[in-house]
Amino acid sequence: MSAREQAADGARLPPVTQVGMLSLALIVAAGIYLSAHLPKHVPLAPAIALLAASALLLAGNLLALARARGFHWRRFLQIARWALLAYAIIAGMIEYVFLRNHTSGGPLVVLTLALVVFAVHVPVLIGFTVARYDDAG
């Protein structure tokens, strides 16, 4: 089996997509939890727990990728940096809406950090999907 076919098979690589989707689902759940309780004062603990779990999965994903052998980092970075720019703009638009509506304090911190996880994890998933099917570097 050629390096390319092995890369296409993806058997050697960690389950970055699955973990990434779980991480995204957790921050989406945190966002829904906070927005579903407006304008009431809402306990932040569940949202913080969801955010922390999501951030841990992001860190785990990056760590697992860093330890993967034969991963095509050049291609990953080539794609992920542009995706990061695009998703930073999207996250910035959403943050702007929060600020425009005077969201402040704890909820703003949680939502901002959730947007950071979102804006980093989506480019990681895009870069990973592209690089996994590339020739092993």
Added chain:
Amino acid sequence: MAQAVTSPGVAQQAGAPPAAALERPDFQIVPRAGLPLVALVMALLIAGIAANKLWPLEFLHVVGGAAWTIIDLFLGFILGPIIGRMSIPARIEFTTRLMPKMVLLMPTVVTVTLAAGWQLSTNLGTNQSNYMLHGWVVASFIVVGVMAVVALGLLEPANIAVLVELKKPRPNPAVIERLMKRFIYTAGVTGLMQVATLVIMTKLASG
């Protein structure tokens, strides 16, 4: 401009001689000509949110939401099955023409719909927990959340990966096949979610 690509894998799958050349149109993964248009739409979105007036917000949310729903339904239930039955050369040609446009179109449409929608609901008070149809609003958050996870985690990466693969001097047909299957299935899932969106939004609009 078209490029001729020799791809033994494709030739074997299509039952053609091994050295058959594939015509592959030249394309940009991100069509740069569309970027000013995206910037213009984003500027309109910022202006609409800053103004916080009902009509611009309603316009942006309805136009963006309608485009998002129609594209997802059309792609998931009409184009998806058609693409699935196309020959590989036809699928490649179609993909190189459609998918670069989707790379710019979908994130723009989704961002406009969600950002304008949230500002609109703040303006109308429909995102408050004392709103009489609050359960339906939360249901819409959940549907959008599911669509976001599927689209961002599977659909968008598959879209980009197919285009990058097709840009290579010798694209791997097995990779394209696998990623296109992922794209078509996830487009079907988001299409189903859009049916739920239509049910929820018509209920919210009619009170």
